[in-house]
Amino acid sequence: MTSQQTLTKEGGSPEEPGNPQSSSGLQAGLKNRHLSMIAIGGVIGAGLFVGSGSGIAAAGPAILLSYALVGTMVVFVMRMLGEMAAANPTSGSFSAYADRALGRWAGFSIGWLYWFFWVVVLAVEATAGAVILESWIPAVPQWAWALIVMVVLTATNLASVASYGEFEFWFAGIKVVAIGAFVVIGLLAVFGVLPGSDNPGAGFAHLTDAGGFFPEGYGAILTGVLMVVFSFMGSEIVTLAAGESEDPQRAVTKATNSVIWRIGVFYLGSIFVVLTLLPWNDKSIVKDGSYVAALNSIGIPHAGQIMNVIVLTAVLSCLNSGLYTASRMAFSLGRRGDAPKSFAKTNSRGVPKVAILSSVVFGFVAVFFNYQWPDTVFAFLLNSSGAVALFVWLVIAVTQLRMRGIIERESPEKLVVKMWLFPGLTWATIGMISFVLIYMLFDDAGREQVLLSLLVAAVVIAIAVGREWFGRGGRSAGPEDAAIPHQSGEKDSVTRS
Template sequence: MDPMDTDRGRAASAQPARSAPAARPAPAVAPPPKPGLQRGLTARHIRFMALGSAIGTGLFYGSAGAIQAAGPAVLLAYMIGGAAVFMVMRALGEMAVRHPVSGSFGQYASRYLGPFAGFLTGWTYTFEMFVVALADVTAFGVYMGFWFPDVDRWVWILALVLFIGAINLISVKVFGEMEFWFALIKIAAIILMIIGGIAIIAFGLGNQSEGAAGLSNLFTHGGFFPTGVLGFLACFTIVMFAFGGIEVIGITAGEAQNPKQVIPRAINSVPVRILLFYVLTLTVIMSIQPWNTIDGSASPFVTIFDSLGLTGAAHVLNAVVITAAVSAINADIFGAGRMLHGLAEQGHAPKAFTKLTRTGVPWLTVVTMVGALLVGVLLNVWFQEQIFFLIAALATFATVVVWLMILLSHIRMKREIARDGRLPSEFPVPLWPAASYAAVAFVLFVIVMIGIVDSTRPALIVGVIWIVVLGLAYRTFVRGRGRQPHQLVDETSPISVVHPAD
């Protein structure tokens, strides 16, 4: 007898019993599905987040400090730093495509380096976003002072913090749209500024003094290395701050609609972006205005056109740099909030941080970041003159520590892939392993320079204290109590595999 006939007979004989009204319980109302992080970020959103994530305060305002430290040689520093950043992003991209999860590199560090490494990475990134946001709100107050010099800086900062907090509480799609338009404004403005700057250099528009604008300004005021080798090396402590926050692209993996396609495209745009938006832009700026006249009292983008008598252009550029600051703070709060959510999922942060709104926003993390940023209001009241560059140094330390953990997690992952004979990655880093180890060496060099330079040494001290505090917190509140990171699904084609060790 055909076994399938037997099975069908059993199913038929069982059918009346299952369908009898007396045997069927009254239908229950299904509970609503538990909200989770929504994949509301499209390719357009993430592509422009990638284009705009490193175009912010570090370029529009912090570049003045880097120029003061190294002169025209800062162009070379941006190229070297940009190459290292690209390697960090490719390492993060390979892990994000393989394991697209919320919490991103915090969870990768937990998986590949151990629970404390994940705890350290996640909280240090949150600290980085907090400090970078402090720098951004401080710069925002400076920019508003260009238009309203008699209004206290803290007034603008308070209003901005409350506005950004409200935006981040709506939905991730609203955040993505806001970042898209802000990035579009920044990119268009920089391109127009480059075109206008080249016109000034070539035709002397708005600048009638002989020899005042031209590429010769890169070499005639003390040479290309006017502050010597030490000044050139010291500028990396500010240059790397400019790239801080770019790793938010990895954070988007948990909310991207198609992370395997959009994240690689976004990351591969990094080298062109650095050459265009940093190297070319600062070349134009230092060609128009000698590097030793850029004092950092306002954005060099604004002061250059203002000093040339192009006040209309200066006002437009001031509006652009304000847009850039708002965009950066928006991304800072987003990144910190999603990282705290991932930490809470692992038991490395209070469980309350996992609570979401109906639209999938981790609301308590946003409220916490907004509350922390109110500290920036007080700091700008108490330490108005010194605050920005100390914050920038702190942000640089936190940034490079996070990058170091990303690189080490990636190296460990690559070793496991080779050891266990797993499928190769779909988005592997180039020049493995030499370029990855070179990037690690560069990150360690930046940490050393933070300690060597007098003005940034306090940031290293604070950073070391931060790591010690994290170690004590982990030992007291997490060790033996926090959960291990949940299994990371290996989504490498042609099949998706969950490895038992994961």
């Protein structure tokens, strides 16, 4: 592109040099420190703290291999997504890339499924936070706490993208410090060198002293995979947020390159500490939670309340990022004509107000369902969004197969991040994800999630195909397209000066 051409920004107006915001577009209000902490915090969900005990009980010490397998899969997916996002930062991320590489139906479908996933998560996390807050201040009913939490974080997102980034910076910072301290203190106790520890300091003995490393058999590894896979969802948020940063390419590259150590330390490191502090079949791991049980074994007073504070922080972080992510995906869909045009409008602060409010309204409705019909309507919402994470990762992998060729042909200088051993490792990742989905169909706990998620996906895809078939979804190339290289012969969406 010559100096006489400037790409149209997502807001719809030409980007001027040095101008962080177009007249009606998103604002580049996220600083590098915000993006760094969003990238780190994105892999630390509340599920790590709350759900790891069940995984340990199901697979024993072999759960480490379950985490390692899923972690490896996430590293590969993030590498593929990082390749595309570093070349073309956009708020639509993988949805916009799928639109470009696979067809409009793919971008429409995965975008709406991803939005659906996060608005359901809003209800889950709001309820989880309300339970903790009610235990501290029982005078305020649980539903009121859920409402308060949702309202506060909605206001934060409406204020500016910088306020979202600042809140997430501190939320993620608390999680990182907490897990880092847990790993260090835990390892000292494991080797018997922590002053005043109540733990016997058995070293690595607990990894094999209760039925061996595979007490539930080798098949338990796959059972563990199904139990932990969804706690990794959120790693991709940094690629959506990068579009509102000062240096998106640098942010995406840094986040992609650091995902290995983040998963290694926060997931494998912390679970390893739990398994070496206690025998895997210790009843307190399920009863009190794996991290609380580990802290209690060391003799740290008020371990339960300490962990409640950390879990609440993780919940608020997930809520904050969930609302941001859902709204930016809605914004992107609006820009591409796949959602109401009002979703693509931003206010004077560069915030997509309608997209945020629409997302949170659905979140409020889901919270109501959770209190009114928890075992029917809300259970359906929860299960029908359960496999969306795997669908997203699968679409990212398939999209990258096509986008690599497009970028190499049209903008090879933008390939600053490359997927390793392409295309072999990409195909291997597709195989891994497909295997997990198929295995879920034969698992009693996972079957309903896959089938209901497939049903919802089929409905969304049918709508997408129907819109194209009947010609109601036509739109000219817009700003979302401008960020993505077009194939030869296609007209670029640019503003020429």
